Amino acid sequence: MSLPNKIQMVDLKGQYQKIKTEVDAAMNEVISSTSFINGPAVKEFQSNFETYLNIKHVIPCANGTDALQIAMMALDLKQGDEVITANFTYVATAEVIGLLGLSPVLVEVNQDTFNIDIESIERNITSKTKAIVPVHLFGQCADMERIMAIAKKHNLYVIEDTAQAIGADYSFSDGRNFKAGTIGTIGCTSFFPSKNLGCFGDGGAIFTNNDELAKKIRMIAHHGQSVQYVHEVLGVNSRLDSIQAAILKIKLKHLDEYALSRNKVAEFYDKAFSNHSKIKIPSRSKNSTHVFHQYTLQIIGYDRSELREKLTEHGIPAMIYYPIPLHKQNAYKNERFKTNDFPITQKLCDTVLSLPMHTELDEDTLNYITNTLLRIIK
Numbered sequence: 001m002s003l004p005n006k007i008q009m010v011d012l013k014g015q016y017q018k019i020k021t022e023v024d025a026a027m028n029e030v031i032s033s034t035s036f037i038n039g040p041a042v043k044e045f046q047s048n049f050e051t052y053l054n055i056k057h058v059i060p061c062a063n064g065t066d067a068l069q070i071a072m073m074a075l076d077l078k079q080g081d082e083v084i085t086a087n088f089t090y091v092a093t094a095e096v097i098g099l100l101g102l103s104p105v106l107v108e109v110n111q112d113t114f115n116i117d118i119e120s121i122e123r124n125i126t127s128k129t130k131a132i133v134p135v136h137l138f139g140q141c142a143d144m145e146r147i148m149a150i151a152k153k154h155n156l157y158v159i160e161d162t163a164q165a166i167g168a169d170y171s172f173s174d175g176r177n178f179k180a181g182t183i184g185t186i187g188c189t190s191f192f193p194s195k196n197l198g199c200f201g202d203g204g205a206i207f208t209n210n211d212e213l214a215k216k217i218r219m220i221a222h223h224g225q226s227v228q229y230v231h232e233v234l235g236v237n238s239r240l241d242s243i244q245a246a247i248l249k250i251k252l253k254h255l256d257e258y259a260l261s262r263n264k265v266a267e268f269y270d271k272a273f274s275n276h277s278k279i280k281i282p283s284r285s286k287n288s289t290h291v292f293h294q295y296t297l298q299i300i301g302y303d304r305s306e307l308r309e310k311l312t313e314h315g316i317p318a319m320i321y322y323p324i325p326l327h328k329q330n331a332y333k334n335e336r337f338k339t340n341d342f343p344i345t346q347k348l349c350d351t352v353l354s355l356p357m358h359t360e361l362d363e364d365t366l367n368y369i370t371n372t373l374l375r376i377i378k
């Protein structure tokens with residue numbers, strides 16, 4: 001088999017080539033106008049994104065980590081308040097909880113969906129618990145119906161980290177439909193270049209339907225300022241650049257089509273790897289669509305690092321998201337989390353392998369990837 005063009009985890013160049021004329025024009029317009037900060041493109045993107053998400057308020061900010069931090073600042077959580085989040089995730093979620101002097105309570109995830117485990121949430125609720133931060137990992141929503149029910153029962157805030165699942169749809173059993181990130185008290189996302197809706201640098205956004213909260217979030221993101229030079233609360237400086245907003249405005253129009261391409265790749269992989277005794281394909285949650293930020297296999301009964309090395313030799317990149325559970329990281333070690341408290345999280349860290357997943361993968365490349373992998377693991 002001959003090697004196709006260099007295979008990448010994410011092909012940003014190929015995606016850019018297809019929308020280059022439009023994107024370049026939009027960027028040039030910002031440059032010519034020199035409205036680099038809070039220019040019209042920011043407002044336009046914000047308003048288009050509100051329509052797309054069917055939410056009252058989108059507050060753009062500088063990145064996804066800031067979005068999470070500002071969201072938690074807006075909820076007036078106090079030092080020592082407990083915030084429940086998944087142990088198997090990207091570090092940002094737990095990081096901002098810690099930075100604000102809150103106490104991150106890490107809980108188990110579901111072995112099949114990789115998302116936060118509902119029983120583990122319930123088991124960890126105490127009188128100090130103030131919020132739950134479900135991370136919609138790899139592109140599909142956590143079990144929001146049950147999470148919202150728990151939150152209601154215990155009077156908790158829900159902050160959805162939807163950095164990996166923007167555009168996914170979630171449906172409740174009564175038929176109501178929502179975009180990922182618009183169900184909880186506040187939603188947060190990232191426009192990091194490799195995210196499903198990525199800009200050409202850093203960017204992020206916060207969503208809410210609550211007018212009061214939106215006002216507060218906007219204020220906190222702008223130095224806690226209500227009107228110029230009047231500072232009501234302690235804030236930060238976190239903005240989405242006009243150039244990034246101009247790019248995002250164009251990419252937003254393609255977001256659903258991008259999700260479709262990613263789903264086609266996932267179906268191709270599924271077909272190749274289902275029924276294989278040493279490979280477990282990613283499960284789909286029943287109430288959520290999947291936008292496949294990552295396509296993540298579990299490799300069972302074959303040495304994962306050997307597989308990864310052999311794939312690399314054949315020009316196929318594969319990544320481990322995430323290799324070390326948060327409770328074993330020096331920054332997050334805590335008496336509360338005993339080393340082997342998290343058998344599922346640990347098992348996932350030991351077995352997951354994410355394959356190339358992006359909008360530009362063609363059938364030849366997919367055939368090459370799947371055939372090569374199946375020749376390695378017989």
Ligand SMILES: *Cc1c(COP(=O)(O)O)cnc(C)c1O
Pocket residue numbers: 063064065066089090092093135161163164189190191192202203204
């Ligand atoms: C990418 C990501 C973030 C952080 O986004 P940045 O824009 O890089 O700050 C937060 N949470 C999750 C789940 C992510 O994947």
